[in-house]
Amino acid sequence: MIRFDNVSKVYPKQTRPALRDVSLEVEKGEFVFLVGSSGSGKSTFLRLILREERASHGQVHVLGKDLARLSNWKVPHMRRQLGTVFQDFRLLPNKTVAENVAFAQEVIGKSRGEIRKSVPQVLDLVGLGGKDDRMPGELSGGEQQRVAIARAFVNRPKLLIADEPTGNLDPQTSVGIMKLLDRINRTGTTVVMATHDQNIVDQMRKRVIELEKGRLVRDQARGVYGYQH
Amino acid sequence: MRAQFVVSEIGVGLRRNLTMTFAVIVSVALSLALFGGSLLMSDQVSTMKGYWYDKVNVSIFLCNKSDAESDPNCAKGAVTDDQKKSIMSDLDKMSSVVQKVTYESQDEAYKHYKQQFGDSPLASSLTPDQMQESYRIKLKDPQKYQVIATAFDGRDGVQSVQDQKGILDNLFGLLNGMNWAARAVMALMLVVALMLIVNTVRVSAFSRRRETGIMRLVGASGFYIQAPFIMEAAVAGLIGGGVACAFLVVARYFIIDHGLDLSHKLNLINFIGWDAVLTKLPLILATSLLMPALAAFFALRKYLKV
Numbered sequence: 001m002i003r004f005d006n007v008s009k010v011y012p013k014q015t016r017p018a019l020r021d022v023s024l025e026v027e028k029g030e031f032v033f034l035v036g037s038s039g040s041g042k043s044t045f046l047r048l049i050l051r052e053e054r055a056s057h058g059q060v061h062v063l064g065k066d067l068a069r070l071s072n073w074k075v076p077h078m079r080r081q082l083g084t085v086f087q088d089f090r091l092l093p094n095k096t097v098a099e100n101v102a103f104a105q106e107v108i109g110k111s112r113g114e115i116r117k118s119v120p121q122v123l124d125l126v127g128l129g130g131k132d133d134r135m136p137g138e139l140s141g142g143e144q145q146r147v148a149i150a151r152a153f154v155n156r157p158k159l160l161i162a163d164e165p166t167g168n169l170d171p172q173t174s175v176g177i178m179k180l181l182d183r184i185n186r187t188g189t190t191v192v193m194a195t196h197d198q199n200i201v202d203q204m205r206k207r208v209i210e211l212e213k214g215r216l217v218r219d220q221a222r223g224v225y226g227y228q229h
Numbered sequence: 230m231r232a233q234f235v236v237s238e239i240g241v242g243l244r245r246n247l248t249m250t251f252a253v254i255v256s257v258a259l260s261l262a263l264f265g266g267s268l269l270m271s272d273q274v275s276t277m278k279g280y281w282y283d284k285v286n287v288s289i290f291l292c293n294k295s296d297a298e299s300d301p302n303c304a305k306g307a308v309t310d311d312q313k314k315s316i317m318s319d320l321d322k323m324s325s326v327v328q329k330v331t332y333e334s335q336d337e338a339y340k341h342y343k344q345q346f347g348d349s350p351l352a353s354s355l356t357p358d359q360m361q362e363s364y365r366i367k368l369k370d371p372q373k374y375q376v377i378a379t380a381f382d383g384r385d386g387v388q389s390v391q392d393q394k395g396i397l398d399n400l401f402g403l404l405n406g407m408n409w410a411a412r413a414v415m416a417l418m419l420v421v422a423l424m425l426i427v428n429t430v431r432v433s434a435f436s437r438r439r440e441t442g443i444m445r446l447v448g449a450s451g452f453y454i455q456a457p458f459i460m461e462a463a464v465a466g467l468i469g470g471g472v473a474c475a476f477l478v479v480a481r482y483f484i485i486d487h488g489l490d491l492s493h494k495l496n497l498i499n500f501i502g503w504d505a506v507l508t509k510l511p512l513i514l515a516t517s518l519l520m521p522a523l524a525a526f527f528a529l530r531k532y533l534k535v
Binding site for chain 2: 050072073076077078079080081082084090092103104107108109151155
């Protein structure tokens with residue numbers, strides 16, 4: 001699903017690499033936590049998977065494709081097989097919940113019939129059934145993140161990338177979001193989640209990848225958060 | 230791609246930038262109105278050339294008795310019959326450039342003069358023998374005046390060779406100059422319009438970076454993300470083009486047919502017809518659509534990474 005071969009990333013005008021010689025593999029259906037302090041290279045790692053950045057050295061394979069050889073105009077098609085969730089939800093404030101989710105299908109040209117069928121379905125899945133016509137501003141943080149997850153999942157991606165999805169949420173709400181991500185993972189979707197949330201990592205007991213100053217320092221099955229911050 | 234979705238995005242974009250949209254429309258309208266105006270001006274000049282060059286003559290004026298005293302060209306005295314015969318036979322030999330030659334005697338010249346200026350005090354004191362005999366030559370190609378001038382200027386008995394076309398050329402030169410000035414202003418306005426479009430697109434892309442960012446994340450194609458911006462520019466441009474077209478039609482109507490009514494006041498000039506105006510409109514509309522679209526396309530390559 002994801003393979004990094006000796007990947008380094010140096011941003012222009014910076015001497016210290018953001019990622020240094022990282023090699024790892026994530027199999028189909030896995031749930032992976034990506035941990036590390038700020039500036040450890042977590043975001044760069046995710047941006048490389050999304051092909052927002054290109055690796056300076058080494059190869060990044062996502063969904064069986066070498067991203068270095070993927071031409072620019074094919075990138076959108078690659079991204080359609082990925083779902084993304086962020087700390088700040090990234091919802092469109094002037095569209096309703098249903099429209100926000102439908103947006104992900106409209107921009108890739110799904111028919112109106114398909115959209116009408118799949119949007120209520122996915123809203124039910126994330127536990128927002130009946131809130132189709134609410135505006136994002138009227139929802140709690142946890143509900144907004146559920147909308148974002150619904151949008152990420154509505155096109156049934158093979159891989160879900162989550163960048164600190166619980167970063168803005170209280171512990172109670174975070175547990176709900178994690179249960180949801182776990183359910184999505186059980187449908188066969190691979191989940192890669194960057195997080196700072198110690199409790200969540202310790203409770204879930206999934207694979208943990210730790211980055212420190214751009215290096216891969218730990219790759220542990222059924223791991224724990226492992227360090228104090 | 231769903232048309233309804235794209236159309237609604239365009240509407241939102243244009244309303245969000247209402248002042249900028251208005252500026253784009255006005256500058257596109259002005260530059261294209263000037264563009265159309267200068268095209269029509271060229272048409273007008275060539276219509277007038279065709280009309281007037283058909284009527285102009287080259288005249289060879291011959292010396293009369295009073296010229297013999299006052300004009301250095303006529304120092305050898307008034308023209309003789311032999312000189313006239315040789316001029317006439319030379320003109321006959323030049324049939325490749327000369328279409329028709331008419332001889333105007335002193336009496337005929339006097340008569341024409343009386344018809345034209347009969348009321349003036351000078352006309353009453355004039356006598357036929359003060360008039361000049363002349364050959365009025367119609368050329369096959371009005372540009373070939375120089376051939377006649379070199380052949381007859383300075384010859385014995387010839388006072389002067391005059392080309393009426395020279396007088397017209399001054400007029401046409403003036404019109405052409407005005408035309409170039411209009412084109413220069415047009416080019417400047419075009420640059421202003423293009424810069425405005427680039428800026429509008431940039432502001433538009435910036436104010437919608439949230440939407441476009443999300444579109445990118447869910448895998449919208451580059452074209453799909455850019456299309457609303459490009460079409461926004463195209464729609465604003467097309468409105469500007471429409472205004473320019475309306476302006477040209479109204480200008481033709483008020484300057485030539487009504488209002489200023491030049492077609493009656495200057496009835497020596499034949500003006501361009503409606504067909505000349507109407508055939509320019511598709512060109513203007515196409516330009517108003519394509520030019521902003523292209524400008525937006527190139528602006529987006531810089532400001533909207535995919």
